[in-house]
Amino acid sequence: xxxxxxxxxxxxxxxxxxxxxxxxxxxxxxxxxxxxxxxxxxxxxxxxxxxxxxxxxxxxxxxxxxxxxxxxxxxxxxxxxxxxxxxxxxxxxxxxxxxxxxxxxxxxxxxxxxxxxxxxxxxxxxxxxxxxxxxxxxxxxxxxxxxxxxxxxxxxxxxxxxxxxxxxxxxxxxxxxxxxxxxxxxxxxxxxxxxxxxxxxxxxxxxxxxxxxxxxxxxxxxxxxxxxxxxxxxxxxxxxxxxxxxxxxxxxxxxxxxxxxxxxxxxxxxxxxxxxxxxxxxxxxxxxxxxxxxxxxxxxxxxxxxxxxxxxxxxxxxxxxxxxxxxxxxxxxxxxxxxxxxx
Amino acid sequence: xxxxxxxxxxxxxxxxxxxxxxxxxxxxxxxxxxxxxxxxxxxxxxxxxxxxxxxxxxxxxxxxxxxxxxxxxxxxxxxxxxxxxxxxxxxxxxxxxxxxxxxxxxxxxxxxxxxxxxxxxxxxxxxxxxxxxxxxxxxxxxxxxxxxxxxxxxxxxxxxxxxxxxxxxxxxxxxxxxxxxxxxxxxxxxxxxxxxxxxxxxxxxxxxxxxxxxxxxxxxxxxxxxxxxxxxxxxxxxxxxxxxxxxxxxxxxxxxxxxxxxxxxxxxxxxxxxxxxxxxxxxxxxxxxxxxxxxxxxxxxxxxxxxxxxxxxxxxxxxxxxxxxxxxxxxxxxxxxxxxxxx
DNA sequence: TTGAAAGCGCTAACAG
DNA sequence: CTGTTAGCGCTTTCAA
Numbered sequence: 001x002x003x004x005x006x007x008x009x010x011x012x013x014x015x016x017x018x019x020x021x022x023x024x025x026x027x028x029x030x031x032x033x034x035x036x037x038x039x040x041x042x043x044x045x046x047x048x049x050x051x052x053x054x055x056x057x058x059x060x061x062x063x064x065x066x067x068x069x070x071x072x073x074x075x076x077x078x079x080x081x082x083x084x085x086x087x088x089x090x091x092x093x094x095x096x097x098x099x100x101x102x103x104x105x106x107x108x109x110x111x112x113x114x115x116x117x118x119x120x121x122x123x124x125x126x127x128x129x130x131x132x133x134x135x136x137x138x139x140x141x142x143x144x145x146x147x148x149x150x151x152x153x154x155x156x157x158x159x160x161x162x163x164x165x166x167x168x169x170x171x172x173x174x175x176x177x178x179x180x181x182x183x184x185x186x187x188x189x190x191x192x193x194x195x196x197x198x199x200x201x202x203x204x205x206x207x208x209x210x211x212x213x214x215x216x217x218x219x220x221x222x223x224x225x226x227x228x229x230x231x232x233x234x235x236x237x238x239x240x241x242x243x244x245x246x247x248x249x250x251x252x253x254x255x256x257x258x259x260x261x262x263x264x265x266x267x268x269x270x271x272x273x274x275x276x277x278x279x280x281x282x283x284x285x286x287x288x289x290x291x292x293x294x295x296x297x298x299x300x301x302x303x304x305x306x307x308x309x310x311x312x313x314x315x316x317x318x319x320x321x322x323x324x325x326x327x328x329x330x331x332x333x334x335x336x337x338x339x340x341x342x343x
Numbered sequence: 344x345x346x347x348x349x350x351x352x353x354x355x356x357x358x359x360x361x362x363x364x365x366x367x368x369x370x371x372x373x374x375x376x377x378x379x380x381x382x383x384x385x386x387x388x389x390x391x392x393x394x395x396x397x398x399x400x401x402x403x404x405x406x407x408x409x410x411x412x413x414x415x416x417x418x419x420x421x422x423x424x425x426x427x428x429x430x431x432x433x434x435x436x437x438x439x440x441x442x443x444x445x446x447x448x449x450x451x452x453x454x455x456x457x458x459x460x461x462x463x464x465x466x467x468x469x470x471x472x473x474x475x476x477x478x479x480x481x482x483x484x485x486x487x488x489x490x491x492x493x494x495x496x497x498x499x500x501x502x503x504x505x506x507x508x509x510x511x512x513x514x515x516x517x518x519x520x521x522x523x524x525x526x527x528x529x530x531x532x533x534x535x536x537x538x539x540x541x542x543x544x545x546x547x548x549x550x551x552x553x554x555x556x557x558x559x560x561x562x563x564x565x566x567x568x569x570x571x572x573x574x575x576x577x578x579x580x581x582x583x584x585x586x587x588x589x590x591x592x593x594x595x596x597x598x599x600x601x602x603x604x605x606x607x608x609x610x611x612x613x614x615x616x617x618x619x620x621x622x623x624x625x626x627x628x629x630x631x632x633x634x635x636x637x638x639x640x641x642x643x644x645x646x647x648x649x650x651x652x653x654x655x656x657x658x659x660x661x662x663x664x665x666x667x668x669x670x671x672x673x674x675x676x677x678x679x680x681x682x683x684x685x686x
Numbered sequence: 687t688t689g690a691a692a693g694c695g696c697t698a699a700c701a702g
Numbered sequence: 703c704t705g706t707t708a709g710c711g712c713t714t715t716c717a718a
Binding site: 689697700 | 703704706707709714715
């Protein structure tokens with residue numbers, strides 16, 4: 001760095017004390033206008049940039065929060081990040097984004113970073129937390145979109161079960177009765193809730209949910225493809241699929257087509273999230289939209305309140321979801337249900 | 344935070360000086376084993392976590408770098424991030440990811456963050472830099488994938504012109520002669536180079552490049568769709584498209600199909616980047632792969648060398664690209680070239 | 687309205 | 703091998 005100009009250099013040049021320089025920069029009204037002007041001129045002339053590190057150290061705060069996501073490869077988190085970043089930067093915070101890679105050890109690592117005061121707080125968007133930490137004195141944390149059963153923490157949620165039911169209901173409304181589900185990595189809470197929604201909607205429609213029509217995925221494109229293979233291998237007929245996220249839905253569609261089934265002609269597919277995949281997909285994907293940016297906004301708001309000490313430890317915000325109709329779903333053929341055995 | 348245990352508390356409990364505690368933690372071999380053990384026991388017992396902030400302050404370093412990308416919505420950067428993060432974390436650095444949103448003012452903001460010592464250095468992956476900064480004393484910066492004409496900085500690059508030519512050549516090899524190009528946001532250097540590659544390959548094949556077959560995009564899906572509309576509006580026949588990134592290629596394919604053209608039956612399409620879009624696409628996209636993770640690894644290596652003062656200011660690393668053949672391209676029909684006027 | 691001075695927690699000479 | 707000590711740059715009482 002070119003500059004090692006510090007507050008003392010400015011004070012010397014302006015012929016005042018360092019305290020006055022500090023005040024000029026932080027509480028200008030406490031300083032006589034003429035003095036203030038002199039100081040500011042010296043600041044400009046010397047190109048003085050206050051050292052944030054020293055300031056943070058002195059104040060025992062970093063003005064930085066860490067946003068830890070389950071898997072940064074999922075574009076879903078990018079819009080969440082934008083929401084977090086918008087709120088953060090207008091409140092004077094910085095955001096560090098971390099990638100948990102679905103690994104509790106990495107979650108641990110990031111918690112330690114807060115303990116070491118690299119950051120003031122941690123926003124968790126990971127499905128699990130190291131068990132041994134559940135009871136220790138945790139640093140300021142808030143949770144988004146995940147539910148950590150071990151611990152009461154401020155949380156931003158969506159109604160995953162309701163949303164799963166909504167997706168399934170849409171397919172039922174189109175006349176489908178044999179509806180498969182590609183789930184997330186159960187037994188994680190979020191994934192379980194979406195399965196429950198599928199189950200519930202079917203049951204309420206008087207159709208006994210057949211668990212053999214559910215296949216466990218891991219939210220990756222490849223797992224969506226594999227799930228279709230598995231469904232065909234099981235040999236049960238189905239005319240629609242509800243996938244627990246868009247990437248798996250896209251994988252499923254590609255695999256269905258590769259096997260000669262048309263979408264939505266033979267099989268309707270619903271996704272979840274409304275990421276860019278839903279739009280990029282051919283056909284465009286009917287999906288359950290989560291308000292990603294708004295979720296980020298909300299969780300960062302909670303974080304700030306938490307850091308400023310004014311937040312109930314179990315505050316919970318539930319965000320709405322919305323079914324977005326596109327072209328990957330259509331009415332069921334009256335007769336033909338896709339039978340795996342037939343192909 | 345529960346703990347405000349500091350090094351002095353540990354020293355007191357262990358009956359040693361703070362220096363000994365510090366050494367035990369940082370240079371254990373300088374401490375007699377028994378002393379070391381006592382100290383470590385006290386550290387554990389008190390749950391002492393060294394305050395990174397104080398440490399950084401004392402050392403005048405933050406062990407943090409900022410990775411600033413052009414647009415965080417592009418999944419391309421996610422794998423780069425992973426590469427950066429891997430190298431960073433094994434060298435004891437943290438990574439802050441910032442989103443420039445193609446806005447020079449935001450680049451400025453992040454440069455200031457380094458000036459204020461929030462971070463030690465800045466990795467730039469943005470197409471432009473505020474002009475007024477070009478000559479000021481800049482903090483440690485390295486550049487990846489972009490070329491900033493205003494300034495000599497250590498850089499990781501790919502050969503965009505060569506890669507553009509490679510993509511075009513592939514289409515030529517398949518017998519296509521009327522090859523359109525959907526470019527990035529020219530006149531940015533990267534985009535211009537890819538256009539130049541297209542032009543060069545055509546010229547070398549003895550086909551005069553027709554500039555009316557190039558349409559300017561902005562790397563977004565929507566701009567790929569719009570580009571196809573524009574090409575049809577211009578009315579020139581073409582049987583292949585080379586798009587300057589995968590997202591635009593996917594947009595183009597979807598639009599082509601919506602207009603009744605089959606891909607690759609009627610029109611072959613080549614993308615650029617090999618992001619997850621290339622795999623998610625139907626048909627899977629032939630594309631020019633950039634080694635994203637390796638680019639991240641390399642640029643973080645340069646950053647570390649730069650921070651440690653051992654790096655030529657104009658160091659340049661060129662990474663290889665590779666054409667990945669998938670199903671969005673095929674041999675040109677001997678007769679039928681897609682004529683816009685005909686549909 | 688301003689200045690003097692005491693640290694925030696840690697590291698690194700330097701001296702023993 | 704260990705202790706003493708002087709700060710890193712800034713903010714914030716407390717006095718003047």
